[in-house]
Amino acid sequence: MVKRQHRTDDGADSLQRVRAEAGAGRPSSEGATASTEAAEAAELAQLVARSQQGDANAFGQLYDRYQPEIVRYLVYRTGDPEAAEDLAQQVFLKAWQAIPRYEDRGVPFKAWLYRMAHNQMVDHFRTRRPTSDLEGVEVAEEAEAEARVLAAETHERLQAALGRLSEDHREVLVLRFLMEKSAREAGEIMGRQEVTLRGLQMRALQALRREIELSGGLS
Amino acid sequence: MTNPEGPMERSPMPQGPMERPGAEASEAIVDGAIDELVAGRATLEEVLARHPERREELAPLLEAALAMVELPRMAERAPDPERRAAFMATIAGTPQERPREGAGALPSRRLRWPMFGSPLARLVFANPFARLVTLAAPAAAIAAVAVAIVLGGGAAPATASTLTIFEGSVGRLEDGGWRPIEDGARLGEGERLRTSVDGHALLTFADGSTAALAPLTELEIARARFAGTREIELVQDLGSVWNDVAPGGTPIEYRVRTPDAVVAATGTTFETLVEGGETAVLTASGSVEVRRGDERVAVESGQAARVTDRVEVSDHPSSVRPAYLTVEGPFVASLRAADGAATGALPSGVVYQQIRGVTTTDPGEGPQVLRFLNVAPGRYELLLRRIADGAAGRLLVTTDAGTRAMPLTDLGPALVVRVEVTVRDGAVALALVEESAVRADVDTALERLVASARSEDAVPVSDRRAAAGDVATVEATSEATRPASDRPEVTATATPPDGAEATPADGADATPVATEPARALDELISAVRSGRDDAPLLVRRTLEGLGADDPMWGRLRELLASDGELRREFVAVLIRIDDAGFVEMVQERLGLVDATSEPTPSDGGSGDAASDATAEATRVGDG
Numbered sequence: 001m002v003k004r005q006h007r008t009d010d011g012a013d014s015l016q017r018v019r020a021e022a023g024a025g026r027p028s029s030e031g032a033t034a035s036t037e038a039a040e041a042a043e044l045a046q047l048v049a050r051s052q053q054g055d056a057n058a059f060g061q062l063y064d065r066y067q068p069e070i071v072r073y074l075v076y077r078t079g080d081p082e083a084a085e086d087l088a089q090q091v092f093l094k095a096w097q098a099i100p101r102y103e104d105r106g107v108p109f110k111a112w113l114y115r116m117a118h119n120q121m122v123d124h125f126r127t128r129r130p131t132s133d134l135e136g137v138e139v140a141e142e143a144e145a146e147a148r149v150l151a152a153e154t155h156e157r158l159q160a161a162l163g164r165l166s167e168d169h170r171e172v173l174v175l176r177f178l179m180e181k182s183a184r185e186a187g188e189i190m191g192r193q194e195v196t197l198r199g200l201q202m203r204a205l206q207a208l209r210r211e212i213e214l215s216g217g218l219s
Numbered sequence: 220m221t222n223p224e225g226p227m228e229r230s231p232m233p234q235g236p237m238e239r240p241g242a243e244a245s246e247a248i249v250d251g252a253i254d255e256l257v258a259g260r261a262t263l264e265e266v267l268a269r270h271p272e273r274r275e276e277l278a279p280l281l282e283a284a285l286a287m288v289e290l291p292r293m294a295e296r297a298p299d300p301e302r303r304a305a306f307m308a309t310i311a312g313t314p315q316e317r318p319r320e321g322a323g324a325l326p327s328r329r330l331r332w333p334m335f336g337s338p339l340a341r342l343v344f345a346n347p348f349a350r351l352v353t354l355a356a357p358a359a360a361i362a363a364v365a366v367a368i369v370l371g372g373g374a375a376p377a378t379a380s381t382l383t384i385f386e387g388s389v390g391r392l393e394d395g396g397w398r399p400i401e402d403g404a405r406l407g408e409g410e411r412l413r414t415s416v417d418g419h420a421l422l423t424f425a426d427g428s429t430a431a432l433a434p435l436t437e438l439e440i441a442r443a444r445f446a447g448t449r450e451i452e453l454v455q456d457l458g459s460v461w462n463d464v465a466p467g468g469t470p471i472e473y474r475v476r477t478p479d480a481v482v483a484a485t486g487t488t489f490e491t492l493v494e495g496g497e498t499a500v501l502t503a504s505g506s507v508e509v510r511r512g513d514e515r516v517a518v519e520s521g522q523a524a525r526v527t528d529r530v531e532v533s534d535h536p537s538s539v540r541p542a543y544l545t546v547e548g549p550f551v552a553s554l555r556a557a558d559g560a561a562t563g564a565l566p567s568g569v570v571y572q573q574i575r576g577v578t579t580t581d582p583g584e585g586p587q588v589l590r591f592l593n594v595a596p597g598r599y600e601l602l603l604r605r606i607a608d609g610a611a612g613r614l615l616v617t618t619d620a621g622t623r624a625m626p627l628t629d630l631g632p633a634l635v636v637r638v639e640v641t642v643r644d645g646a647v648a649l650a651l652v653e654e655s656a657v658r659a660d661v662d663t664a665l666e667r668l669v670a671s672a673r674s675e676d677a678v679p680v681s682d683r684r685a686a687a688g689d690v691a692t693v694e695a696t697s698e699a700t701r702p703a704s705d706r707p708e709v710t711a712t713a714t715p716p717d718g719a720e721a722t723p724a725d726g727a728d729a730t731p732v733a734t735e736p737a738r739a740l741d742e743l744i745s746a747v748r749s750g751r752d753d754a755p756l757l758v759r760r761t762l763e764g765l766g767a768d769d770p771m772w773g774r775l776r777e778l779l780a781s782d783g784e785l786r787r788e789f790v791a792v793l794i795r796i797d798d799a800g801f802v803e804m805v806q807e808r809l810g811l812v813d814a815t816s817e818p819t820p821s822d823g824g825s826g827d828a829a830s831d832a833t834a835e836a837t838r839v840g841d842g
Binding site: 040052054056058059060063064067068069071072075076082085089092094097098100101112115116117118119122154155158159164167168173176177178180182183190191195198199200202205206208209212218 | 242245248249250253254257264279280282283284287288289290291292293295296297298299303306307309310313314315316329370386387388415416417434459475557588595596597639642803
């Protein structure tokens with residue numbers, strides 16, 4: 001079989017590169033030194049501390065750093081890019097209000113933002129029609145040609161199966177596969193130990209497999 | 220997978236996973252395989268080839284994983300400059316929530332509402348029960364509350380309530396800092412609690428009243444006394460609390476004090492929302508009184524109040540239309556959320572309502588009806604416990620699309636039905652799937668806790684139904700078990716509108732509900748009593764085609780004559796029907812000489828039946 005090709009655009013990659021968050025990410029890449037990570041962690045801590053003191057410019061930098069990723073997560077979870085943008089604004093507004101109370105007790109700042117985004121998404125669905133997690137997600141240009149014909153129906157069935165999973169199962173699959181978080185990062189976001197998260201993702205895959213089979217398979 | 224720096228290090232694959240216990244080793248293998256598949260470092264076959272002894276177990280899971288890997292991704296883009304500028308302008312005028320280090324540390328002024336572009340403004344303002352936009356808390360009010368808490372103590376039971384943590388964590392204020400509390404902790408007066416950003420928890424008081432705390436909620440148990448009286452007072456500074464006040468023989472004073480108002484209840488279910496000093500109240504059942512200074516406003520079932528400079532009551536608290544589950548037959552139902560909260564009843568007669576947005580009627584008073592309004596979409600579990608042998612029953616699902624029935628034919632002691640809750644096109648939709656006929660021990664620890672606290676005043680449902688003659692249950696169940704050939708002709712009481720998607724349960728009987736006369740009357744009465752939004756429709760469909768000499772008129776007339784409350788509610792429903800000819804006909808046949816001016820036997824209020832009836836019509840009309 002063919003190994004997976006990366007299908008996000010260059011802009012996304014460059015953003016990710018700039019945004020690597022020290023101390024909370026996956027294992028260090030070859031190019032990232034410990035000193036760089038420490039510097040980034042210190043910079044982040046400083047921005048958070050200044051924001052806690054009411055420095056809007058510092059919070060603006062946090063917004064620039066994390067808003068694109070939070071939007072992407074919310075698009076995956078809501079299936080509605082426009083709603084995701086609006087929800088992200090609300091997330092960051094709440095974060096601005098609540099950041100004086102933020103304490104890093106094993107929950108990195110980014111994980112804290114994700115939890116707020118998750119709660120905002122849940123509130124959103126309390127009063128609105130949920131769509132499949134991935135509806136509305138535009139496939140990157142280069143992927144379209146490859147996937148359009150053969151994969152569209154498969155994706156649709158998979159999305160439908162995902163839509164039938166429990167919230168926890170959907171969340172862990174989106175974080176691990178679509179947001180490409182490590183088990184540790186996903187655990188931080190979901191408030192679970194890494195070992196617990198591994199069990200959760202296994203059960204999520206089992207549930208997904210069951211739902212796929214119940215709907216007659218993917219092909 | 221976006222990992223521009225190059226291949227990831229192999230994720231925490233265990234050293235020698237095969238030496239570890241089976242399940243844990245499999246989890247570790249799958250975890251490592253996910254990393255490899257996502258990064259494109261290995262194919263499915265390559266991963267499986269490394270674990271031939273587990274191939275059979277792993278292959279299906281990794282195939283599912285591979286399907287996830289093949290899903291399309293979206294690119295990230297830098298924030299839109301206009302949106303960013305609007306955001307920065309917004310936070311420039313939005314106060315931050317400072318940690319409570321004494322009242323003096325709180326912000327002391329009210330600030331303006333944040334102004335975004337129209338899409339976000341719509342999201343924020345569209346629904347009064349969307350989370351409130353934060354305003355600064357008035358320091359004086361909080362300071363006054365803080366003083367009251369300190370000075371208002373007195374002898375308090377040491378263990379007035381029990382904390383159940385569903386998700387996340389809960390902190391307790393100790394020596395100026397927040398310390399985590401254990402699930403199951405016993406808490407007394409003076410305890411100040413705060414839920415984490417993902418924290419869901421429940422306080423169960425000694426009388427069985429409960430307060431469900433949403434994430435980022437902060438409150439204090441200011442009073443909790445149960446010696447000869449029942450008195451509970453919560454001081455809620457932030458967040459959302461879903462309060463379920465236990466009914467019972469002993470009068471109760473249940474108050475939630477917020478920075479802006481005091482919400483008082485005597486046996487009801489309501490939600491209090493506080494953010495930055497602004498308060499909103501939603502009454503899900505019964506009635507509460509909202510007090511602000513000298514102003515006192517009753518907020519009835521289905522209404523909302525927003526407390527700003529004054530108390531504003533809204534008749535349309537929700538932007539969604541509700542759905543209902545009606546349980547027919549010798550069963551009592553308990554709905555359980557994934558986090559462990561439950562709304563329903565036990566065979567002992569104990570009723571509880573812990574799930575935000577879901578209420579239930581008392582099954583001892585007739586067919587049990589669960590109402591879904593501002594409920595979180597997701598998967599729930601409905602546990603049906605049998606209270607009498609033999610007979611079958613039905614679950615009626617009433618949504619915008621009409622009413623559908625799912626037969627309950629299993630003869631075991633209990634049955635589990637999966638309930639999928641979604642919100643579609645502004646209405647709650649329910650899908651049911653019968654799961655299994657259950658395990659021996661069906662009680663949860665939480666139900667046992669509530670049952671224990673509330674059992675003093677409870678009377679078993681089966682006893683109360685037997686005392687009431689249980690006509691509905693007997694007829695419904697005998698009907699359901701009678702051979703099909705003996706049953707009366709089935710007609711629909713509700714038909715999905717053209718083009719509308721009916722919501723039959725997966726695997727459930729999609730047959731519309733039968734209008735067998737006695738059952739139709741019972742359903743009508745149930746809808747009127749519980750204030751269902753479809754009550755006017757049901758009244759009209761049930762009564763419209765009846766001949767003048769149909770015995771149902773006499774039966775209904777008797778019921779209305781003997782039950783003043785029902786009569787008042789029926790009149791309120793009648794007023795909502797926009798068909799003067801039909802209303803006149805019903806008035807005449809039921810002896811309601813003039814439904815808009817006739818005094819009602821039990822109104823006990825102004826004596827002005829017209830205004831009372833109008834008020835009632837407003838109360839039930841939340842759709």
